Amino acid sequence: xxxxxxxxxxxxxxxxxDEIRRTVTQPWVVMEICGGQTHSIVRYGIDQLLxxxxxxxxxxxxxxxxxxxxxxxxAIAIASRPEVIFTSYGDMLRVPxxxxxxxxxxxxxGDVRVVYSPLDAVKIAQQNPDREVVFFAIGFETTAPPxxxxxxxxxxxxxxxxxxxxxxxxxxxxxxxxxxxSHNRVQGFLAAGHVCAVMGYWEYPPIAEMYNVPIVVxxxxxxxxxxGVLHVVRLLESGEVAAENxxxxxxxxxxxxxxxxxxxxxxxxxxxKWRGIGLIPQSGWKLRPEFVAFDAEGxxxxxxxxxxxxxxxxxxxxxxxxKKPHDCEAFGKQCTPEHPLGATMVSAExxxxxxYRYGRL
Amino acid sequence: xxxxxxxxxxxxxxxxRPLVHNDIVVLGHGSGGKMTQDLITRTFYPPLENPALxxxxxxAVVDLPQSGRLAISTDAHIVAPLFYPGGDIGRxxxxxxxxxxxxxxxKPLWLTASFILEEGLPIFILEKVLESMKATAHExxxxxxxxDTKVAERGKADGIFITTxxxxxxxxxxxxxxxxxxxxxxxxxxxxxxEHGIAxxxxxxxxxxxADVTSDVAPLNGLIEAMFKVCPSIHVLRDPTRGGVATTxxxxxxxxxxxxxxxxIAIPVTLPVMAACEMLGFDPFYVANEGKxxxxxxxxxxxxxxxxxxxxxxGEQAVRIGDVSDEPAGRVLMKTAIGGTRVxxxxxxxxxxxxx
Numbered sequence: 001x002x003x004x005x006x007x008x009x010x011x012x013x014x015x016x017x018d019e020i021r022r023t024v025t026q027p028w029v030v031m032e033i034c035g036g037q038t039h040s041i042v043r044y045g046i047d048q049l050l051x052x053x054x055x056x057x058x059x060x061x062x063x064x065x066x067x068x069x070x071x072x073x074x075a076i077a078i079a080s081r082p083e084v085i086f087t088s089y090g091d092m093l094r095v096p097x098x099x100x101x102x103x104x105x106x107x108x109x110g111d112v113r114v115v116y117s118p119l120d121a122v123k124i125a126q127q128n129p130d131r132e133v134v135f136f137a138i139g140f141e142t143t144a145p146p147x148x149x150x151x152x153x154x155x156x157x158x159x160x161x162x163x164x165x166x167x168x169x170x171x172x173x174x175x176x177x178x179x180x181x182s183h184n185r186v187q188g189f190l191a192a193g194h195v196c197a198v199m200g201y202w203e204y205p206p207i208a209e210m211y212n213v214p215i216v217v218x219x220x221x222x223x224x225x226x227x228g229v230l231h232v233v234r235l236l237e238s239g240e241v242a243a244e245n246x247x248x249x250x251x252x253x254x255x256x257x258x259x260x261x262x263x264x265x266x267x268x269x270x271x272x273k274w275r276g277i278g279l280i281p282q283s284g285w286k287l288r289p290e291f292v293a294f295d296a297e298g299x300x301x302x303x304x305x306x307x308x309x310x311x312x313x314x315x316x317x318x319x320x321x322x323k324k325p326h327d328c329e330a331f332g333k334q335c336t337p338e339h340p341l342g343a344t345m346v347s348a349e350x351x352x353x354x355x356y357r358y359g360r361l
Numbered sequence: 362x363x364x365x366x367x368x369x370x371x372x373x374x375x376x377x378r379p380l381v382h383n384d385i386v387v388l389g390h391g392s393g394g395k396m397t398q399d400l401i402t403r404t405f406y407p408p409l410e411n412p413a414l415x416x417x418x419x420x421a422v423v424d425l426p427q428s429g430r431l432a433i434s435t436d437a438h439i440v441a442p443l444f445y446p447g448g449d450i451g452r453x454x455x456x457x458x459x460x461x462x463x464x465x466x467x468k469p470l471w472l473t474a475s476f477i478l479e480e481g482l483p484i485f486i487l488e489k490v491l492e493s494m495k496a497t498a499h500e501x502x503x504x505x506x507x508x509d510t511k512v513a514e515r516g517k518a519d520g521i522f523i524t525t526x527x528x529x530x531x532x533x534x535x536x537x538x539x540x541x542x543x544x545x546x547x548x549x550x551x552x553x554x555x556e557h558g559i560a561x562x563x564x565x566x567x568x569x570x571x572a573d574v575t576s577d578v579a580p581l582n583g584l585i586e587a588m589f590k591v592c593p594s595i596h597v598l599r600d601p602t603r604g605g606v607a608t609t610x611x612x613x614x615x616x617x618x619x620x621x622x623x624x625x626i627a628i629p630v631t632l633p634v635m636a637a638c639e640m641l642g643f644d645p646f647y648v649a650n651e652g653k654x655x656x657x658x659x660x661x662x663x664x665x666x667x668x669x670x671x672x673x674x675x676g677e678q679a680v681r682i683g684d685v686s687d688e689p690a691g692r693v694l695m696k697t698a699i700g701g702t703r704v705x706x707x708x709x710x711x712x713x714x715x716x717x
Contacts, residue, residue, distance in 0.1 A: 008698050045699070356706070358706070
């Protein structure tokens with residue numbers, strides 16, 4: 001497949017791996033932020049091919065994983081209402097809330113539908129004027145533009161039966177939280193290419209400076225990832241601190257301006273709880289006051305729902321790169337993809353699910 | 362009542378004759394009475410006609426084959442939409458059971474079919490499905506010798522559900538089963554993966570994507586017979602339906618207590634299937650097939666079996682995808698496209714589109 005298969009070419013990947021081997025002289029800890037990158041790394045066995053000096057740790061960049069438990073419980077409460085058509089990205093359906101998941105809501109008669117785009121949910125709202133259509137608007141900067149677009153479209157269409165349950169999160173505050181922690185081990189970052197395709201990477205040079213840690217914008221195919229690692233290793237070995245772009249075919253410094261303007265128009269930053277990590281200041285987006293009519297939390301009166309995590313699950317430590325999935329006592333025993341205790345086992349992008357699925361027992 | 366219409370005089374209230382309902386299925390079609398009879402004789406008999414069925418007794422009666430063992434299988438079929446590029450529920454319900462028999466080394470002979478029809482189903486849809494069953498049964502060389510129909514209230518079924526059961530005979534000398542894979546065997550696959558699953562998903566229309574993909578649904582007994590001709594000692598045959606090739610190989614590895622090692626770049630995937638999977642976040646290795654067979658054969662027969670497969674229209678793109686070894690038992694390992702190794706696990710639940 002053009003523009004994909006080239007980036008999975010074994011010889012090209014091997015060439016970059018050789019270059020990394022020639023460059024590295026000492027151990028380095030590098031975090032890939034994005035769950036999509038974790039998935040690729042484990043799927044292709046990239047971590048086994050890297051020289052042993054380089055340890056990859058898996059960051060908190062899986063939107064499904066970090067969506068707080070109480071948001072899932074709120075989604076379940078809303079989806080259980082008879083007048084509601086609850087729409088969601090596919091892999092949120094399996095995420096366990098405190099007691100059940102959206103699949104079991106569907107099995108008990110709730111109208112829960114998988115959509116590929118929030119704009120499909122807007123269409124469903126147009127087609128079902130006598131029903132309440134709710135979209136579960138989760139994700140990082142990547143899904144923020146389409147989610148913002150759905151609210152903007154619903155407003156333009158004058159739809160009063162469409163709302164969104166928002167749990168948006170942003171990458172830069174998470175990097176601050178990881179690097180600012182006294183337990184931090186991360187010496188270099190692979191930044192998430194898709195997030196930067198929207199936001200650019202102008203936010204990263206100050207972060208790199210502040211913590212003295214190089215950051216390299218990296219894509220998702222095997223060749224992209226090893227190139228990102230090569231960039232970061234070169235910077236680390238030379239002692240240089242910079243934010244570099246190793247994914248120039250998709251990312252510019254400024255990013256996608258119209259998309260950013262759309263996000264800005266619909267959302268404003270807010271404090272946000274991350275599942276397993278806790279509250280990170282200014283790390284989320286919520287609807288601006290002028291769009292409050294589209295806020296499902298207000299419309300269905302679920303703002304008071306609270307929830308507690310399973311005490312066995314160490315997803316928080318894994319998402320911060322402090323532990324590996326197999327450090328968890330429950331991994332592969334009480335906690336499997338069939339019976340996930342925590343969100344990192346639920347999503348295909350979650351570090352625990354990736355380790356389990358691809359056999360890192 | 363008088364036959365002489367002109368002289369009829371009505372002396373009070375007369376019940377109107379019920380409508381015949383030749384165009385849609387109504388609850389009366391499942392009553393067991395005249396309407397059921399009419400549906401069977403008008404709609405079911407013409408396409409499926411054969412002596413055992415037409416006898417109309419409570420059970421079909423057939424002669425036992427001279428030798429060999431019987432293989433018996435049953436399979437329920439639910440698919441939405443009923444028709445999709447390359448197939449329909451009728452073809453699926455025949456091919457599905459034929460294939461379950463064929464992968465046990467059996468020559469499929471007879472099928473029975475049980476229909477649950479949803480009230481309101483247009484009769485012409487039922488007729489189309491039956492025509493397709495007829496054509497597929499003909500293609501597979503099997504006869505549908507018994508059947509049953511029930512009607513479910515509107516909303517309590519989805520159009521048509523079909524359960525088919527099949528009987529086949531395993532000739533002397535064949536010994537096939539999931540537990541028979543041995544270290545040193547070769548793993549063969551009859552063609553590109555994931556076509557059925559993607560074709561049905563695209564036809565469903567909910568995900569608003571179109572794909573130029575045709576389902577591979579087909580009866581495989583002809584292909585499998587050709588393989589047995591060159592290698593009577595095939596160890597394992599299996600059709601990788603739901604859960605895809607990945608799940609099938611895991612089942613075999615566990616049943617046989619062996620390790621199966623496959624090569625990612627050897628596995629054929631067509632461009633449209635790969636593109637659809639990339640977009641949806643699926644792994645084609647886990648997507649359903651309905652016209653493919655995985656074969657595990659003694660290595661010395663691998664080339665001959667491959668040749669026999671490639672000479673058959675349903676196996677033109679057959680390839681060797683890997684080998685069987687003893688360790689780690691129960692696991693499927695894949696050499697990835699860039700030279701890494703990973704474990705291929707079974708699919709946990711429903712395959713879900715990923716968020717990004």
